[in-house]
Amino acid sequence: MRSFFDYIPGNSFLHRLNPLSRIFLSFMISIACFSSKSHLFLLLMILLNLVLAALAGILNRGMELLKNLSKFSVFIFVLQVLFVRRGEVLLEMPFNIIITEDGISTAIIIVLRLIGATMPLALMLSITQMNDLSNILVVKLKIPYKYAFAFTTALRFIPIFASEMSAIIEAQVSRGVQLDTKNIFKKTRLILPLCLPLLITSMKKIEGSAISAEIRGFYLRTGESCYRKYFINWNDVGVLLFAVILFISAVFSNNIKL
């Protein structure tokens, strides 16, 4: 089962960038999204994410990601609309439920922010090999290797766990458990007990992975062990400047009333 973090090989401009530039750009887009309260700016950030996905040749994944985040955002939108009670009341409903202008505006900002800030991280992981990621964390950011390895391993395990969960669900369905029910509460009640076998399998897999790393010289690794060299070239400088400009634009976007 493929996840949104699986590496997609390629030779695009973004693939060729130093992994550090990619990490920096994606984090700056996320920070820019959190720094801005402008609907237009946040929309532009989502558009920028899609443009970057297209440049990397992974537009399909970008669109898929957008679709899935949009589904999830519906819940957040509804919650925000119902709980923010400031501002001009637009609609009054029974049980003292009110919908306000501020509620809708805040909900839109939060949803756009969530999508805009999540997409670049997932897209960055799609075009960055785990080895490059952990090497950069160790060599450039001076993070101890065991933490960098733990981080990349956690990402690598996401599709494995998803696949395990789907196998457990299939096994239950074949035994007659009605997991295909449309009733969300019933479905949740049926799925929750399945988390225990998933947890047990996950623990076993994590243990196996730790042993596997150890018997391939994990503890022999030193700071100088990294084979690949990661140079910064003019393309990287351009991307780093672009990322900084994005952040500054985000701050200034708050002064523009639209």
Next chain:
Amino acid sequence: MIKISNLTFRYKDGRKNALDNINLSINKGDFLGITGTSGAGKTSLTYAINGVIPHHYNGDYYGSVRIEGEDTFDTSPSALSLKIGSVFQDIDTQLVSSVVEDEILYGLENFSVPAVEIEQRISSALEAVGISSLRYRSIESLSGGQKQKVALAAILALRPKILLLDEPTSELDPESSVQFYRILRELNENHGITIIVVEQKIMLLSEFAKNILVMDTGKIVINGSVREVIDRSSLLEEIGINCPRVTSLSNRLKEEGVYTGSVCINVEEAEKMVRSIIDD
């Protein structure tokens, strides 16, 4: 090369010994197949050889395991990995990278192999298992069998003296399993690598291994050359291990009085047996 003396191990909270008074010597250049039913202690024995027992799994540990004179009790699994390359049964947990090339690179970097040597080691390891074309492929896109070959290539790149494999053909079809064992035989015969392989399919062991070790309830039941082990087919079946079909066939023909020669252990011998019966 490997000397196991009076080894007994019981996992923490275990009810019985996973390994029970194991005494075993494995010589340099051997091709040893370990077989037995589930729970016989095969995987525990491999863990004891590569140092995962006692360093990773706690429990009651008695006796000693020495690799070229070095006691595994006093040496970490990482340090032992300089001599022993291990391939596990669950291949998804074994692979730590997202691309095949990176998977091979992982161990080489850990071992601080000089940069000038790395390229050559990667390409020769991939070539040895016949997966050079997969070098830049994403691991997620590979089949179970291809992943097993990647795991083997990743270990071969480290140039271990001993190769320890736990059910390496569990995800392979019969044809690919034979192909995989041919690679192991080539490594054993032409590169002098000592091979220790846990395998349920005794037919493969009878075809490729030099010696077979049969385990049951943590003990070594039979240890000898392929012929010595297969000759005791009634004991094997008593334990729950099915003999190769060619062995069962020759036993049956002997019982019927049609054949009087020695028990067949592989297809070539079976072919000779059938020809001799036809000629007679």
